[in-house]
Amino acid sequence: MTQMSVLTGDLVGSSDLASSEVDSALTRIEAATQSMAHWTKGTPQFARRGGDGWQVAVMSPHLCLRAALYLRACLRREGDTETRIALAIGQGTLPDDGDLNAAHGPVFVASGRLLTTITGHALMAHASGGAEHAATRLADHIASGWTQAQARAIAAVLPPDAPPRAEIAKSIGITRQAVNQALWSAGYPALADALDALEQGARK
Numbered sequence: 001m002t003q004m005s006v007l008t009g010d011l012v013g014s015s016d017l018a019s020s021e022v023d024s025a026l027t028r029i030e031a032a033t034q035s036m037a038h039w040t041k042g043t044p045q046f047a048r049r050g051g052d053g054w055q056v057a058v059m060s061p062h063l064c065l066r067a068a069l070y071l072r073a074c075l076r077r078e079g080d081t082e083t084r085i086a087l088a089i090g091q092g093t094l095p096d097d098g099d100l101n102a103a104h105g106p107v108f109v110a111s112g113r114l115l116t117t118i119t120g121h122a123l124m125a126h127a128s129g130g131a132e133h134a135a136t137r138l139a140d141h142i143a144s145g146w147t148q149a150q151a152r153a154i155a156a157v158l159p160p161d162a163p164p165r166a167e168i169a170k171s172i173g174i175t176r177q178a179v180n181q182a183l184w185s186a187g188y189p190a191l192a193d194a195l196d197a198l199e200q201g202a203r204k
């Protein structure tokens with residue numbers, strides 16, 4: 001088995017969405033997963049689970065929360081659809097073809113079970129408990145208030161190898177000042193500090 005992080009999620013309010021809207025949202029999450037390949041170890045794997053569910057395996061466990069926030073930002077920047085996410089870090093085994101539906105191990109069980117406990121206004125939880133869960137819940141509260149414009153800026157800066165703000169502004173089609181303003185109002189400075197602290201601690 002290999003140490004990894006597993007994110008298990010489902011769409012919020014999917015019963016009110018048309019099947020095409022569900023497919024579109026899950027396609028965006030899959031695309032976001034694939035785009036993480038350049039800043040995670042190996043290629044993250046994505047799989048649909050049931051009608052509105054999904055699961056992602058990331059082989060860089062210390063980037064677990066960053067990956068979850070990135071997926072939420074990429075989904076939010078395109079519309080109002082939200083997703084619950086249960087984060088877990090632990091041992092798991094992937095088949096040679098990367099099919100998560102055939103994967104197994106404690107980390108998959110922990111993530112899947114945790115998702116069933118996320119209720120009410122909460123959208124994210126961490127199976128490790130303690131500081132990891134505390135940081136996840138606070139990050140969840142911040143992310144729940146993102147506008148589409150803020151999510152667009154957040155998605156651009158969350159990758160560890162994100163380009164300079166000037167390049168981000170050009171790619172989005174706004175000024176650098178507007179990017180900075182969007183990040184500030186989205187709570188990014190505090191999120192960035194928290195993510196750096198968690199990831200540095202996880203490497204020790």
